[in-house]
Amino acid sequence: MKLEIVDNITSLEDAMVLLVDESLELPSELPADLSSELMSYMKGLKDKASYKGKIGEINYGTIKVKNDYLNIAILGLGNNDTFSTIKLQNGLADIFRSLKTKCSKSILIMARLITQYMDSSRKRTVLMSESLIMADYEFSEYKSDFEAKQVEHIYLLGDFEKGALEEGVILGESNKIARHLINLPANKLTPLHLAELVKSYGNINGFEVILKNKSEIEALEMNAFLEVAKGSSQPPVLIIMKYTGNPGSDHRLGYVGKGLTYDSGGLSIKPTSGMVTMKDDMGGAAAVIGAMIAISKLNLKVNVTAVIAACENMISGASYKPGDIISSMAKKSIFIGNTDAEGRLTLVDAVHYIVEKEDVSAVIDVATLTGAAIHCLGHDATCAISNNDDYYEVVSKSFAKANEHVWRLPIFDEYKALLKHHEADLTNTAGSPGTITAGLFIGEFVQDKPWVHLDIAGTAFTDKQVGIYTKGGTGVAVRPLYYVAKKFAAK
Ligand code: BES
Ligand code: MN
Numbered sequence: 001m002k003l004e005i006v007d008n009i010t011s012l013e014d015a016m017v018l019l020v021d022e023s024l025e026l027p028s029e030l031p032a033d034l035s036s037e038l039m040s041y042m043k044g045l046k047d048k049a050s051y052k053g054k055i056g057e058i059n060y061g062t063i064k065v066k067n068d069y070l071n072i073a074i075l076g077l078g079n080n081d082t083f084s085t086i087k088l089q090n091g092l093a094d095i096f097r098s099l100k101t102k103c104s105k106s107i108l109i110m111a112r113l114i115t116q117y118m119d120s121s122r123k124r125t126v127l128m129s130e131s132l133i134m135a136d137y138e139f140s141e142y143k144s145d146f147e148a149k150q151v152e153h154i155y156l157l158g159d160f161e162k163g164a165l166e167e168g169v170i171l172g173e174s175n176k177i178a179r180h181l182i183n184l185p186a187n188k189l190t191p192l193h194l195a196e197l198v199k200s201y202g203n204i205n206g207f208e209v210i211l212k213n214k215s216e217i218e219a220l221e222m223n224a225f226l227e228v229a230k231g232s233s234q235p236p237v238l239i240i241m242k243y244t245g246n247p248g249s250d251h252r253l254g255y256v257g258k259g260l261t262y263d264s265g266g267l268s269i270k271p272t273s274g275m276v277t278m279k280d281d282m283g284g285a286a287a288v289i290g291a292m293i294a295i296s297k298l299n300l301k302v303n304v305t306a307v308i309a310a311c312e313n314m315i316s317g318a319s320y321k322p323g324d325i326i327s328s329m330a331k332k333s334i335f336i337g338n339t340d341a342e343g344r345l346t347l348v349d350a351v352h353y354i355v356e357k358e359d360v361s362a363v364i365d366v367a368t369l370t371g372a373a374i375h376c377l378g379h380d381a382t383c384a385i386s387n388n389d390d391y392y393e394v395v396s397k398s399f400a401k402a403n404e405h406v407w408r409l410p411i412f413d414e415y416k417a418l419l420k421h422h423e424a425d426l427t428n429t430a431g432s433p434g435t436i437t438a439g440l441f442i443g444e445f446v447q448d449k450p451w452v453h454l455d456i457a458g459t460a461f462t463d464k465q466v467g468i469y470t471k472g473g474t475g476v477a478v479r480p481l482y483y484v485a486k487k488f489a490a491k
């Protein structure tokens with residue numbers, strides 16, 4: 001699909017999208033024949049008072065211009081008080097999907113009005129382009145009767161910035177790669193296959209990828225990671241991605257993603273209902289991979305290292321057991337209260353590795369870590385924990401830039417005390433509040449680094465199609481992590 005910014009209408013496309021607000025006024029720049037048809041269409045809507053131009057409100061219809069019937073969609077921007085970028089994104093995505101179903105191959109979007117509601121031309125260009133790209137995602141690989149429909153060309157008419165179009169397109173595409181990785185089932189996306197895919201993304205986009213196999217992980221003494229992996233017949237892989245966009249600087253961001261390509265719960269086995277979505281337990285890994293792709297494709301002048309401890313949490317005679325006391329790369333002993341609290345075990349070794357061996361200046365970890373995160377904030381907001389106000393501020397602003405929600409949970413000394421165990425240094429089941437104690441467990445391994453923990457268990461995948469999101473992986477945190485890197489990038 002090709003997106004193009006245009007200054008005027010030179011041809012009529014298969015479908016037209018018109019942005020209006022509650023004034024329901026038409027843009028003045030339309031060619032006469034189109035303008036008169038649209039005018040009478042809009043008059044019809046006004047007379048029936050059936051359409052008000054409220055934010056996100058959509059009207060579909062057809063108009064006849066020069067003996068041609070065109071699909072049209074009208075999208076409301078509301079007014080200055082009600083305008084919302086998230087509702088605009090979702091409205092655009094819904095329209096895109098509907099027109100795609102109607103087999104429109106080329107779409108003209110008359111969007112000059114958006115300038116009145118978003119004054120940064122970069123922001124409005126990125127918003128429009130990334131929304132359309134993300135709306136154009138379907139997970140169809142395993143559908144043998146899938147009928148591919150394709151929108152070939154989108155023309156954006158309005159005050160947009162050519163340079164920002166590329167950024168929007170790449171952000172949208174990177175988000176979709178993350179969604180795709182999440183949607184691949186665990187029998188296809190094994191730790192090894194994930195590692196091979198990352199290797200190819202590195203080759204294409206210009207970041208270095210180092211893979212460490214089981215014996216190399218053993219040599220590193222990443223014992224907590226190995227304990228989780230040991231019940232599976234699929235070997236674990238440590239995936240390290242390095243991007244050096246600012247070689248003169250010794251500042252380096254560290255991203256860590258939870259990479260459980262499957263989580264059965266282990267001996268503390270999940271019920272089937274909890275297991276069917278557990279191919280998604282590498283949503284954190286998908287987020288950091290997507291971010292690395294965007295960062296490197298857009299050549300940010302910044303240094304970032306990302307680490308994924310990829311494995312499966314399975315059951316066999318070799319599985320780790322509730323009641324075990326295990327070791328970790330940081331040499332802290334951990335009591336296993338529940339083998340389903342496996343993510344934090346893989347993450348602490350990955351975090352210790354990135355701090356000790358990769359010399360990062362700060363750490364962000366992203367993980368589908370706790371079901372409790374869904375109880376905290378539901379499916380529309382990511383839970384965060386941080387040891388550093390300034391760094392959290394950067395992360396929180398980055399989420400806002402990406403139109404994603406994040407909310408910081410508190411750290412109290414009483415919560416930290418729950419991590420202690422009478423036989424070991426720490427317990428992996430510190431109890432309620434589950435999202436906070438899981439986050440604090442990881443915090444025990446970040447040493448003095450500024451750190452933000454993101455629990456995306458509620459946001460990494462969805463069972464509903466809403467706006468830019470389709471059922472399945474959402475690619476949440478890809479764009480926020482890109483904006484964090486951009487914030488630290490030299491100009
Ligand atoms: N991967 C799950 C968390 C999860 C649950 C993600 C639902 C997405 C949707 C994680 O490994 C897990 O099982 N956590 C347990 C921890 C508990 C045993 C302390 C949980 O949340 O129940
Ligand atoms: Mn689990």
Ligand code: ZN
Nearest residue numbers: 260263281343
């Ligand atoms: Zn898990």
